[in-house]
Amino acid sequence: MHWIEGGRQAGGCLAIGFLLAPLASTLASAQSPSNAPPPAPPAVVRAAPRFAVVIDAAHGGADSGARLSDHLLEKDLVLTLSVRLRSMLSAHGIYVVTTRESDGAIPALNRAEAANHVGAAACITLHATTSGSGIHLFTASLTPIPMTRFLPWETAQGAYAEQSLRLSSEVDSAMTHAEIPVTLGRTALQPLDSFTCPAVVVEISPLSGTAHVTALSDPGYQDRIVAALAAAVEQWQRDWRQQP
Amino acid sequence: MISRGQRILFWTLLVSSVLMAVVLLRMRERAMDRLLASAETMPLNPPAGRPVQSVTMMMANDMDGSVQPATQNLALPVDANARAHVILQHLITNYARPNSKHPIATNKGVNEIFFMTLPLEPNQVVPGTVAVVDLSTSFVDAHPSGIEPETLTLLSIIGTLHANFPQISEVRFLVDGQQRDTLAGHADLTRVYLASDAPGVKHL
Numbered sequence: 211m212h213w214i215e216g217g218r219q220a221g222g223c224l225a226i227g228f229l230l231a232p233l234a235s236t237l238a239s240a241q242s243p244s245n246a247p248p249p250a251p252p253a254v255v256r257a258a259p260r261f262a263v264v265i266d267a268a269h270g271g272a273d274s275g276a277r278l279s280d281h282l283l284e285k286d287l288v289l290t291l292s293v294r295l296r297s298m299l300s301a302h303g304i305y306v307v308t309t310r311e312s313d314g315a316i317p318a319l320n321r322a323e324a325a326n327h328v329g330a331a332a333c334i335t336l337h338a339t340t341s342g343s344g345i346h347l348f349t350a351s352l353t354p355i356p357m358t359r360f361l362p363w364e365t366a367q368g369a370y371a372e373q374s375l376r377l378s379s380e381v382d383s384a385m386t387h388a389e390i391p392v393t394l395g396r397t398a399l400q401p402l403d404s405f406t407c408p409a410v411v412v413e414i415s416p417l418s419g420t421a422h423v424t425a426l427s428d429p430g431y432q433d434r435i436v437a438a439l440a441a442a443v444e445q446w447q448r449d450w451r452q453q454p
Numbered sequence: 455m456i457s458r459g460q461r462i463l464f465w466t467l468l469v470s471s472v473l474m475a476v477v478l479l480r481m482r483e484r485a486m487d488r489l490l491a492s493a494e495t496m497p498l499n500p501p502a503g504r505p506v507q508s509v510t511m512m513m514a515n516d517m518d519g520s521v522q523p524a525t526q527n528l529a530l531p532v533d534a535n536a537r538a539h540v541i542l543q544h545l546i547t548n549y550a551r552p553n554s555k556h557p558i559a560t561n562k563g564v565n566e567i568f569f570m571t572l573p574l575e576p577n578q579v580v581p582g583t584v585a586v587v588d589l590s591t592s593f594v595d596a597h598p599s600g601i602e603p604e605t606l607t608l609l610s611i612i613g614t615l616h617a618n619f620p621q622i623s624e625v626r627f628l629v630d631g632q633q634r635d636t637l638a639g640h641a642d643l644t645r646v647y648l649a650s651d652a653p654g655v656k657h658l
Contacts, residue, residue, distance in 0.1 A: 269639070276599035276600055276639065277599070339598070339600025339601065341598050341600045342516045342600075342603070346601060348601060348605075393519035395519055395601075395605065398647075399641070399642060403642075415602070
């Protein structure tokens with residue numbers, strides 16, 4: 211079984227700082243004259259944790275995902291949405307990390323590694339399908355587990371179950387505000403189960419109205435989705451800052 | 455000079471050969487007809503003489519992401535594995551029908567189902583049962599790709615098994631006898647699904 215370090219990345223750096231401080235102090239006293247006063251221990255500066263968001267555009271390369279139309283593949287649509295969402299969040303001063311920037315195959319393991327290395331406050335995986343209507347919003351179907359320093363790789367997301375549900379609720383509210391119907395659900399999906407961050411999967415499907423169906427390729431529909439996701443992340447950032 | 459007896463023997467053998475060839479051709483045609491007829495009646499014919507039983511199908515709906523119970527009457531075999539096979543095959547046949555709320559364009563869905571009894575845990579009275587569902591490649595290839603449709607299919611299968619075989623505690627999936635990563639690119643097929651995850655009415 212593989213294990214991963216849980217908690218925010220800043221916590222790990224702080225722990226290393228505490229371990230190295232006595233060693234540095236000993237080395238310094240060995241080099242200084244015996245009559246010199248012992249140097250003051252270095253002050254440990256607690257840096258404010260950075261609010262970072264990971265956007266994971268699913269599929270890529272030979273794995274094209276669902277065929278959404280004759281000219282549109284899932285991997286291309288989610289990459290487009292990922293780039294637009296990144297630009298919108300960056301414009302609002304939010305630090306964004308994307309797992310995929312081009313049409314390349316990225317294994318699920320590497321996606322989870324990249325996301326977990328950031329110590330993100332939110333991880334959003336983007337998918338698309340032709341089934342259903344509106345947005346399908348998923349969290350992991352894992353049994354919640356307590357947060358510990360080391361988490362099992364395959365079920366690490368279980369420690370973030372509560373936070374992921376709150377993030378899901380934030381996205382749900384933003385989509386409802388944008389008048390996009392949302393179906394909430396839980397699923398077993400890689401790399402979601404290995405993310406050590408509050409994580410949701412956003413699956414986009416055509417908008418089935420009473421009169422007509424809005425296709426996934428509709429730029430206006432895509433704009434609404436990206437704007438709603440950006441609004442949800444900004445709201446999540448405000449909530450995140452108020453957390454102890 | 456050929457004797458009369460030899461001529462009679464020759465013609466008798468010739469006529470017999472022709473007759474045998476005709477009979478063989480006719481038998482071959484009949485065998486082909488039987489084969490085609492059995493293929494057309496897939497998934498399974500109800501066993502003759504068996505009483506019709508009421509079974510619960512957990513039917514998926516793509517539009518609202520729900521799995522709802524529906525009752526159907528089927529003639530079922532006695533053997534539990536065969537009974538589960540017939541029930542799941544009918545479930546998938548429902549999805550292949552026109553105007554299905556969870557369309558999957560294939561009739562051939564399940565190769566086989568095996569029930570295995572799990573070892574008794576220290577605090578258990580009744581041992582659990584794991585159901586191994588062997589899906590066909592044609593079903594997986596024809597399945598729509600997407601998290602929602604794939605998750606609904608798995609919940610529908612797990613829910614239907616649990617509704618008709620309450621002793622099932624876990625469900626595992628294979629495809630043509632082999633382990634496969636995902637159903638159609640999304641839903642994880644490598645993990646063990648708990649039957650308790652699929653209650654009577656399961657919303658996604």
